[in-house]
Amino acid sequence: MDRTELAAGAWFHKINSIGFRTMFQLMERFGSMQEAYEATEKALLEVLSGRQFSAVKAAKYAMHPKDYLEQVEEKGIRYICFYDDIYPEKLKNIPDPPFGVFVKGSLPRGEVPAVAMIGSRACSDYGRNVAEVFAGELAAKGVQIISGMARGIDSISQAACVKAGGQTYAVLGSGVDVCYPEELYRLYTDISKSGGIISSYAPGMEPLARNFPPRNRIISGLSDVVLVIESRKKSGTLITVDMALEQGKEVAVIPGRITDELSKGCHELIKQGATVISDVEQLLELLQDICKLQNFPMKSVQSENVHLENSQSENIQHGYKSESSGIHLNNREISPELKSILGVLDYEYAEAEKVYEKWLQQGNKGSFQELLTGLMDLELMDLCKSNKNRFSIR
Amino acid sequence: MYTNIISGAMKGMEAVLIQVEVDASFGLPVFDMVGNMSGEVKEARERIRIALKNIGMQIPNLRLTVNLSPARLRKEGTAFDLPIAIGVLVAAESISAVELDNVLLIGELGLNGEIKGVKGILPIVKHAKECGLKRVLVPRENVKEGAFIRGIEVYGVAHIQEVIDILTGKSSAQPYLLDVERVFAEFHSSQERDFKEIQGQYMAKRAAEIAAAGFHHLLLIGPPGAGKTMIARRIPGIMPPLSLEESMEISAVYSVAGKLDSMQSFITRRPFLYPHHTISESAMVGGGRVPRPGIISLAHRAVLFLDEFPEFQRNVIEVLRQPMEDKVVQIARSQAVYTYPADFMLVAASNPCPCGYFPDRNKCKCTEQDILKYLGKISGPILDRMDLCCEMRAINIEELQSESGEEDSESIRNRVLQAVEIQTKRFRGTGYRFNGDISPRDIKKYCRLEEGAETVLHKLYEKLKLSARSYHRLLKVSRTIADLEGCALISGKHIKEAACYRMTILEELEG
Numbered sequence: 001m002d003r004t005e006l007a008a009g010a011w012f013h014k015i016n017s018i019g020f021r022t023m024f025q026l027m028e029r030f031g032s033m034q035e036a037y038e039a040t041e042k043a044l045l046e047v048l049s050g051r052q053f054s055a056v057k058a059a060k061y062a063m064h065p066k067d068y069l070e071q072v073e074e075k076g077i078r079y080i081c082f083y084d085d086i087y088p089e090k091l092k093n094i095p096d097p098p099f100g101v102f103v104k105g106s107l108p109r110g111e112v113p114a115v116a117m118i119g120s121r122a123c124s125d126y127g128r129n130v131a132e133v134f135a136g137e138l139a140a141k142g143v144q145i146i147s148g149m150a151r152g153i154d155s156i157s158q159a160a161c162v163k164a165g166g167q168t169y170a171v172l173g174s175g176v177d178v179c180y181p182e183e184l185y186r187l188y189t190d191i192s193k194s195g196g197i198i199s200s201y202a203p204g205m206e207p208l209a210r211n212f213p214p215r216n217r218i219i220s221g222l223s224d225v226v227l228v229i230e231s232r233k234k235s236g237t238l239i240t241v242d243m244a245l246e247q248g249k250e251v252a253v254i255p256g257r258i259t260d261e262l263s264k265g266c267h268e269l270i271k272q273g274a275t276v277i278s279d280v281e282q283l284l285e286l287l288q289d290i291c292k293l294q295n296f297p298m299k300s301v302q303s304e305n306v307h308l309e310n311s312q313s314e315n316i317q318h319g320y321k322s323e324s325s326g327i328h329l330n331n332r333e334i335s336p337e338l339k340s341i342l343g344v345l346d347y348e349y350a351e352a353e354k355v356y357e358k359w360l361q362q363g364n365k366g367s368f369q370e371l372l373t374g375l376m377d378l379e380l381m382d383l384c385k386s387n388k389n390r391f392s393i394r
Numbered sequence: 395m396y397t398n399i400i401s402g403a404m405k406g407m408e409a410v411l412i413q414v415e416v417d418a419s420f421g422l423p424v425f426d427m428v429g430n431m432s433g434e435v436k437e438a439r440e441r442i443r444i445a446l447k448n449i450g451m452q453i454p455n456l457r458l459t460v461n462l463s464p465a466r467l468r469k470e471g472t473a474f475d476l477p478i479a480i481g482v483l484v485a486a487e488s489i490s491a492v493e494l495d496n497v498l499l500i501g502e503l504g505l506n507g508e509i510k511g512v513k514g515i516l517p518i519v520k521h522a523k524e525c526g527l528k529r530v531l532v533p534r535e536n537v538k539e540g541a542f543i544r545g546i547e548v549y550g551v552a553h554i555q556e557v558i559d560i561l562t563g564k565s566s567a568q569p570y571l572l573d574v575e576r577v578f579a580e581f582h583s584s585q586e587r588d589f590k591e592i593q594g595q596y597m598a599k600r601a602a603e604i605a606a607a608g609f610h611h612l613l614l615i616g617p618p619g620a621g622k623t624m625i626a627r628r629i630p631g632i633m634p635p636l637s638l639e640e641s642m643e644i645s646a647v648y649s650v651a652g653k654l655d656s657m658q659s660f661i662t663r664r665p666f667l668y669p670h671h672t673i674s675e676s677a678m679v680g681g682g683r684v685p686r687p688g689i690i691s692l693a694h695r696a697v698l699f700l701d702e703f704p705e706f707q708r709n710v711i712e713v714l715r716q717p718m719e720d721k722v723v724q725i726a727r728s729q730a731v732y733t734y735p736a737d738f739m740l741v742a743a744s745n746p747c748p749c750g751y752f753p754d755r756n757k758c759k760c761t762e763q764d765i766l767k768y769l770g771k772i773s774g775p776i777l778d779r780m781d782l783c784c785e786m787r788a789i790n791i792e793e794l795q796s797e798s799g800e801e802d803s804e805s806i807r808n809r810v811l812q813a814v815e816i817q818t819k820r821f822r823g824t825g826y827r828f829n830g831d832i833s834p835r836d837i838k839k840y841c842r843l844e845e846g847a848e849t850v851l852h853k854l855y856e857k858l859k860l861s862a863r864s865y866h867r868l869l870k871v872s873r874t875i876a877d878l879e880g881c882a883l884i885s886g887k888h889i890k891e892a893a894c895y896r897m898t899i900l901e902e903l904e905g
Contacts, residue, residue: 122762124755151761183763232759261756349753351787352894353596368596369875369891376890380853388615388785388898389597390753 001084004065008033010072010079011065013100014202017055022047023099027083037065075177077203078103090114094221094247098200101218104176105196108169108222113287114144116219116244118237119153119229124262125349125387127153127230130254132160134227137280139166143287144195146171146223148215149188151181153229159187161195168195169222173215174207175199198222213239220244224290227277228253231265238265241274250290252277334381340364341374342383342393349390397484400498400527401477402518403469404650406685406732409514409521411498413463414474416481421457427478429462431469438472441503442479449507449555454486468729470684473512476501476531479554480561492561496528499557507554511535513652516645516660519543529569531557538659539649541572542642574638578662587628590802594793598625601784601895603806606633607813608874609828611718611740611779613703615899616786618750622743623668625786626699629741630664632807633697634814640695647694647735651687664696667738671705678710679717685725685732690717693738703742704771711773714740718779721831739830740780744772754788769899781830781867783897813877829874834866841869843884850886854893864900868892 012023012033023033025047030036036044037060045053063071072079080087081100089110091097101107108114115138119127135145135157145161147154149170161168170191174180176199179188191197200218201211216239220226226244228251231237244251251274256263270276277283334342344358356371375391378384385394399414425439443453460478462469477499483489500518501509515536522530523546530548532540537550547569551557559565589599598614602625605612612629614622636644645660654660669678669689680688690698700706717723717736725732747765751757760768817828820840826832832840843851855865869884871892876884 122755122759122764125753151763181763259756351597351785353594353787356596357594368600369887372597372894373887373890376854376893380850380857380890389894390785 001081002034003069005032005034006079006081006084007065007069008037009081009100010102010202011037011059011063011068012056013079014068015052015055015059017052018048020096020099020200022052024082072102072203075203076104077176080107088222090223091218091221094217096217097221098218100200102176102199102201102203103196105169105192105194107196107198108144108146108167112142112144112167113225113291114146114169114223115283115287116146116223116226116240117153117157117229118147118219118226118231118240119157120231120235120237120262121150121152121154122262123152123156123230124260125392126256126260127254127262128156129347131156131229134229134254134280134283135160135166135168136164138283139164139168141284142166143284144169146219148172148212148219149181149184149191149197151184155181155184155187157229158191162187162190165194170195170197171215171218171222172197172199172207173201173211175201175203175205177203178205178207180207212236216240217243217247220247220249223249225250225252225283225287227283228266228269228274230254230256230262231269232261233264233268235265238269241269250275250286252283252286334383337364337366337370338374338377338381338383341371342378345378345384345391345393347393349387349392352389352391355391395485395487397481397494399477399481399484399494400496400522401474401500402498402514402522403467403471403473404514404517405467405730407517407646407650407687407734409517410464410467411521411525412467412469412474413461414477414481414499415461415463416478416485417459417461418454418456418482418485418487419459423455423457425453425458425460427460427462429460429465429469430467431462432471434472435462435469435474438475438478438503441475441505442482444505445503445507445554446479446483448505451483451488453482454488456486458482458485468684471512472502472510473500473514475503476509476554476557479503480557483558489558489562491563493563494561496526497561498522498527498530500530501533501551503554509533509551509553509557511655514650515539516542516642516649516654519546519548520642520646522546531560535655536659537570538572539645539654541570542574542645542660544574578636578638578641587631588803589628589632589806590800592621592624592628593796593800594789595621595625595786597894598622598784598786599801599806601782602626602629603632603810604871604874604878604895605629605739605741605782605830606806607810607829607878608781608817608870609739609830610781610871610874611830612742613777613780613783613897613899614741614743614786615746615783616743617746617752617754617788620786620788622786623699623701626668626697626701626741626743627666628803629697629739630666631803632810633664634807634811636662636664636695643735644694644696647687647691650734651692653692665693666697666699667693668699668701671700671702673706673710675707675710675713679713679723679736680725680732680734683727685727685734687734688723690714690723690736690738691734694735695737696739698738698740700740700742703744704768708771708773711776715773715775715779718776737827740776742772742780744769746785751788766902769902772899774900777897777900778863780897781871782895783899784895785898809878812880813874816877816880829870829877832870832873837866837869841873841884842882844881844886847884847886847889850889854889858893858896859901860896861901864896868896871895 026036029047131153139161145168147158158168176197179185220243253266253269253274396417401412401414403412511533515532516539519530519540520543531551534550534552540548550570616622648654667689678688721737723734723736746752747760748768749758872884872888875888
C-alpha cells in the first residue's frame with residue numbers, strides 16, 4: 001500500500017474525535033485519506049462536524065502524517081489499514097470493522113484456525129487448570145490463540161500457549177505500546193515476540209474502561225471459535241460472546257458445576273444453545289468443521305514442547321484410568337497407605353483437613369500427621385500436587 | 395542534723411538504690427530539693443508539707459535541703475515522697491529512735507498522709523535483697539509484688555503514721571508473707587481455654603503444638619470465622635507452665651510498666667497480648683520520653699498475637715525485626731539507652747485476600763493481583779523470621795455440631811513439655827533455649843538427619859523449589875517435630891510433615 005496513504009490513515013486514526021465511521025465516510029468522499037488530508041476546509045466540513053474539523057486543524061499544525069508514521073514505526077509498531085492487502089480477512093467481515101489496527105509483532109494468519117479463549121479475571125483453580133491444558137494442547141496442534149491479555153483466564157491461556165511454543169495474539173484496550181495490566185510485562189514481551197499485540201487504538205492510548213467493549217469485538221472477530229472458560233452471570237466475557245454471535249462466530253463453553261458462581265455465565269450460554277466442550281479433541285473437531293479443513297494442519301511445533309504436552313495429557317488420561325480401573329500407576333509400586341490416600345484425592349484442590357476427613361470416613365485409621373507425610377510422599381512421586389495446603393491429583 | 399534514707403528507682407529494667415539525704419540546719423526556713431529531678435519529684439515538697447501537717451506534724455522552721463544521690467541519674471516519678479517525708483522528720487528531730495539501717499522506703503504520699511502504689515516494686519525489692527538490705531516498706535497496694543521476693547522482710551503500709559510506728563518500734567506489724575507456690579498452683583488449675591473446644595482444624599492445631607514446643611513464630615491464614623483467634627488464644631495454655639524464674643522476669647517487666655496491682659501482683663500465667671492493628675510504633679516496642687516497656691516486652695516469654703496482620707502500619711511491623719533477632723529491644727534516648735526483654739512468640743493472623751474468602755470462588759471476587767497486593771503488605775523480612783505457616787479453611791455447620799472428641803490442651807501440653815525438656819538438655823550452656831532460636835550457622839550442628847533423610851530433604855528442596863532460608867526453616871521445624879516424638883535424629887517423615895507448614899506465601903510473593 002502507498003506509504004503516504006498509510007501515513008495519512010494512521011494520522012487520522014490518531015485523532016480522538018474521529019471515529020471509524022467518519023474515516024470510512026472520508027474515504028468515500030475523497031477516495032483516499034491522502035486526498036482527505038489535503039482537502040479544503042469547505043470540502044472537509046461536508047463530512048466533519050465543527051469539533052472534528054478543529055481537531056483536524058490542530059493536528060495538522062502539530063505533526064505531519066509522514067513524521068507520525070515514522071515515529072510509530074520507530075517503536076516497532078506497524079499500522080495496517082482496512083484497504084491494505086494484509087488486513088485480516090476475518091476482521092474485514094465483521095460489522096463495523098476498525099479502519100485500521102496497530103500491531104506490534106505479527107497478525108494472526110487467516111488460513112490457520114484461531115480460537116479466542118476468554119473468561120473471568122478472578123478465576124478458580126478449575127478454570128486455571130482447564131485454561132492451561134486447553135491452551136497448551138491447542139498450541140501444540142498449531143491453533144492460534146486470541147485473547148485480551150487480561151488478568152485471569154486470558155493471560156493464563158496466553159502464557160500457556162507461549163510456553164508450549166504456539167502463536168498467541170493479544171488484543172488490547174490500550175495502545176499497543178502500553179502494557180496493561182502492568183505486572184504482565186513479561187507475557188507482553190513474549191507475546192510480541194512469538195505472536196502479536198494488536199490494538200485499534202493509537203499508540204499511547206491509556207487503558208480506559210470504555211475502550212474494552214470495542215476491543216472484545218476484535219477478539220471475537222479475529223477468531224473462528226470463541227471458547228468461554230469461566231464467567232459470572234454479569235461479566236465482560238459475555239459482552240465478547242454477544243459480539244461473537246453478532247459476527248456469526250461459533251461460541252463454545254466449558255461447563256462447570258451448577259453451584260459455582262464462576263460457571264453461572266457459562267451455563268446461561270449453554271441454555272441459550274452454545275456448544276458444550278468437554279475435551280480438547282471435541283474442540284478440534286469443531287474447528288475442523290468450521291474451517292472446512294480436510295486434514296487439520298497440525299503443523300509440528302518444537303518437538304520438545306510437544307513432548308511436554310503429550311506427557312501432560314498422558315497424565316490426565318492416566319488419572320481417569322486410576323479412578324475407573326483401580327490403581328495402576330505406570331507399573332510403579334506404592335504402599336497400600338499411599339494408595340488409600342490417593343483414592344480420596346480429587347481433581348479439584350481440597351484442604352488437607354478435608355482429605356483427612358474423607359480418608360477417615362473410608363475406614364482408614366491414622367493420625368493427621370501420617371496423612372500429611374503421605375501426601376508429601378505422593379507429591380514427591382508426582383502423583384499429587386499441592387497449592388498452599390490444598391491437594392489434588394496431578 | 396543530717397540523715398540518709400535508702401530508696402530505689404528504675405532505670406529501664408535495671409533497679410538502682412537511691413540515697414535520700416536530708417539536712418536540717420539553722421537559717422532561713424526554706425525547703426530545697428536537688429539531685430537531677432523531674433517535675434513530679436519536685437512536687438513532693440508540697441505533698442509532704444501538707445501531709446505532715448494533716449497528721450499533726452509541723453515542718454519546723456529550719457533550712458531543709460534534700461539531695462537524691464547519685465545525682466547524675468535522672469529521677470522520675472513519685473516514689474520518693476515517703477523517704478523524703480521520713481527524712482525530713484528525722485533530720486528535724488520530730489521523731490527519734492528510728493531504725494533506718496538496711497531499710498528501704500518507697501511510696502507516693504497523698505495530702506492526708508495516705509501511701510499510694512508506685513511502679514517497679516518487684517525489681518527494686520529484688521535488687522534491695524541482692525544489696526543485702528533487711529527490710530523494705532512498700533505501699534500496701536504493691537506488697538504482694540514485693541513479697542514475691544523471699545529472704546527480705548517486706549511490709550505493706552497504707553499510711554505515713556504506720557511507717558513512723560514501724561520505724562520507731564511502736565507497731566507490732568509483721569512482714570507480709572506470701573505462699574508463692576500455692577498461688578501458682580491455684581492459677582495453674584484454672585486453665586479456662588482448651589483446645590478441645592475447637593472442632594477440626596487439625597492442621598492449625600498441630601502447627602500451634604509445634605510452635606509452642608519449639609517457640610517458633612507462626613502465621614495463620616484463613617477466612618473470617620475459621621478460628622484463627624481461637625487457636626492463637628489457646629497457645630499459652632499448651633506452653634510449659636511458667637517457672638518461678640520466668641515469672642519473676644515477666645513480672646518485673648509488668649512492674650516497670652505499672653501493670654501490676656493488688657489484684658494481680660505478679661504474673662503466674664503466660665500472657666497473651668493482642669494489640670489492635672492501629673497500635674503505634676512506640677506502643678509496640680516501648681516509648682515515651684522515659685521509655686516504658688511496649689507490647690513486645692509485655693509479651694516476653696509469651697505470645698504476641700497480631701490479628702489482621704496486613705492491616706498493621708508498615709513501620710510498626712518493621713520495628714519488630716531487631717527484637718525478633720536479639721530477643722531484647724533497645725530504645726535510645728539522649729540520656730540513656732533503655733533495654734527491655736522481648737523474647738516473644740509472634741503469632742500473626744491474616745485473611746487470605748481483601749474480602750477474606752479466597753479460594754472459595756463463590757464468595758471471593760478478588761483478582762490474583764488483589765490477593766498478591768494484600769499479602770504483599772506483610773513485610774517480607776518478618777515472614778522470613780517466621781518458621782511455620784498454616785492455611786486454615788472455613789468450618790461448616792456439621793463440623794461445628796459434631797461431637798467428636800477433640801484432644802484437650804493438657805495432653806498436647808504433655809507432648810510439648812517432653813519436647814521442651816529435650817531442648818533444654820540439648821541447649822544447656824549454649825545460649826539457645828528453643829529450636830526456634832537456632833541461628834543458620836548452627837543448624838547443621840543441631841539438626842542431625844537420620845540416614846536416608848538427606849535424600850528426602852534433597853528431593854523436597856528441588857520439588858518445592860525452596861530458598862536457602864526456607865530450607866533452614868524447614869530443618870528447624872523438623873527438629874521440633876522430631877523432639878515431639880522424642881527422636882534424636884530427624885527422619886524423612888519429620889521433614890515431610892514440616893514441609894506442609896512451609897511459608898508458601900513467601901514463595902508466591904518472591905516467585
